[in-house]
Every structure is written in C-alpha cells, then in structure tokens.
Amino acid sequence: xxxxxxxxxxxxxxxxxxxxxxxxxxxxxxxxxxxxxxxxxxxxxxxxxxxxxxxxxxxxxxxxxxxxxxxxxxxxxxxxxxxxxxxxxxxxxxxxxxxxxxxxxxxxxxxxxxxxx
Amino acid sequence: xxxxxxxxxxxxxxxxxxxxxxxxxxxxxxxxxxxxxxxxxxxxxxxxxxxxxxxxxxxxxxxxxxxxxxxxxxxxxxxxxxxxxxxxxxxxxxxxxxxxxxxxxxxxxxxxxxxx
Numbered sequence: 278x279x280x281x282x283x284x285x286x287x288x289x290x291x292x293x294x295x296x297x298x299x300x301x302x303x304x305x306x307x308x309x310x311x312x313x314x315x316x317x318x319x320x321x322x323x324x325x326x327x328x329x330x331x332x333x334x335x336x337x338x339x340x341x342x343x344x345x346x347x348x349x350x351x352x353x354x355x356x357x358x359x360x361x362x363x364x365x366x367x368x369x370x371x372x373x374x375x376x377x378x379x380x381x382x383x384x385x386x387x388x389x390x391x392x393x394x
Numbered sequence: 395x396x397x398x399x400x401x402x403x404x405x406x407x408x409x410x411x412x413x414x415x416x417x418x419x420x421x422x423x424x425x426x427x428x429x430x431x432x433x434x435x436x437x438x439x440x441x442x443x444x445x446x447x448x449x450x451x452x453x454x455x456x457x458x459x460x461x462x463x464x465x466x467x468x469x470x471x472x473x474x475x476x477x478x479x480x481x482x483x484x485x486x487x488x489x490x491x492x493x494x495x496x497x498x499x500x501x502x503x504x505x506x507x508x509x510x
Contacts, residue, residue: 322501
C-alpha cells in the first residue's frame with residue numbers, strides 16, 4: 278500500500294519569497310513516479326511537476342522545483358518568487374509502477390498555500 | 395484533444411435521481427481514471443480503464459455506480475439513485491501509459507455533483 282503525508286495543512290508566504298511544501302511518502306514499490314498538482318479555488322487540478330524514482334536530477338519546471346531525497350522518501354515542492362496567483366491547495370501524489378498496485382495515483386491531504394501581498 | 399474534457403461542469407440532482415458524467419481523455423492516452431473528491435482534500439479512487447477495458451474497479455460502489463469507455467465515445471460515469479453522500483467533485487484523468495516515461499496523469503476540470 279502507498280501512503281503520502283503532507284504535514285502542513287496551511288502555509289503562508291510573502292509575495293516574491295520562496296516557499297517549500299513538504300511531502301513524504303511510503304511505498305514498498307521500488308519504482309514509482311511522484312507528482313505535484315495545484316488546485317486553485319476554481320477547482321481544477323493543474324499538473325505542476327513530475328519526478329521519476331530513478332531520475333538522477335531533481336525536476337524543475339519554471340518556478341517549481343522538486344527536492345527529491347529518495348533515502349528519506351521525501352519529495353518537497355519548492356516555489357520560487359511566489360506570486361499572488363500561487364495561492365491554492367497543493368497536492369503531492371505518487372504512482373507506483375508495479376502491476377500489483379494497478380498504477381493508481383495516491384494523494385496526500387494537501388497544503389493550502391496563501392501568498393500575502 | 396490536448397486536454398481532458400469533462401462535462402457537465404455542474405450537475406444538480408434530487409436524491410434518488412440518476413446522474414451521468416462524461417470524460418473525453420486526451421487523444422492517444424490509453425489509461426483513464428475516475429476519482430471522487432469530497433470536502434476539497436480527500437481523493438478516492440473509483441475505477442480505471444485501459445482503452446475500453448476495465449482495468450481496476452476496486453473503488454466502485456457497484457450497487458449504484460457504473461462506468462464505460464467505449465471506442466469513439468467519451469467515457470462515462472453513471473450513478474443510479476443518487477444519495478446525499480454522492481455530493482462531490484468527480485475528476486477524470488488520463489495518461490499515455492501506466493509506466494515511465496509516459497506515466498504523467500492529466501486531470502480534467504471536474505464535475506461538481508450536488509445531490510439535494
């Protein structure tokens with residue numbers, strides 16, 4: 278079974294500053310993909326960034342980077358130069374690659390990020 | 395298309411009525427997943443398809459929920475005799491494959507179902 282833990286129910290950051298959203302995971306699968314999604318108040322799920330468990334380098338997508346520490350089973354999202362439009366719920370998720378798990382995405386409970394002007 | 399298209403955006407039903415939700419996955423994507431999001435933070439897996447075949451239906455309340463993905467048609471999720479507890483946002487997501495490197499899962503904008 279897979280488990281994702283996001284320990285920060287809410288986070289506040291000042292505009293233009295960087296913020297780190299924490300995510301730890303637990304799995305017995307040796308191979309998996311890690312994802313972050315953004316859900317603004319309008320409700321849609323926006324894909325932000327992806328990291329494969331065998332990727333050597335940390336993933337980056339514009340202002341988003343994923344601080345992947347495999348030994349610690351953590352996949353923290355770093356948002357640089359926060360903008361007001363970054364205020365949203367952020368979900369960490371994992372998708373195992375073994376057939377036994379049927380490739381389901383497992384989500385954390387989310388972190389609500391508020392960017393202050 | 396280049397995005398997962400879900401319709402309708404909002405659906406209101408009286409308790410006991412039928413509800414039908416639709417999802418057109420991204421063209422070329424073989425896997426389709428349905429998730430239910432209750433109270434804005436908990437995601438519950440319902441069912442997945444590999445092309446038109448049910449891949450995993452372990453999350454489906456089978457008495458009232460059914461789903462299909464037929465060739466050349468949008469996928470559908472149907473709830474017979476809706477209950478108040480079915481009120482949620484239903485998301486559809488698709489991916490090219492289930493394994494790397496094409497395992498990224500893209501979501502539609504969801505259908506907000508309100509059962510009154």
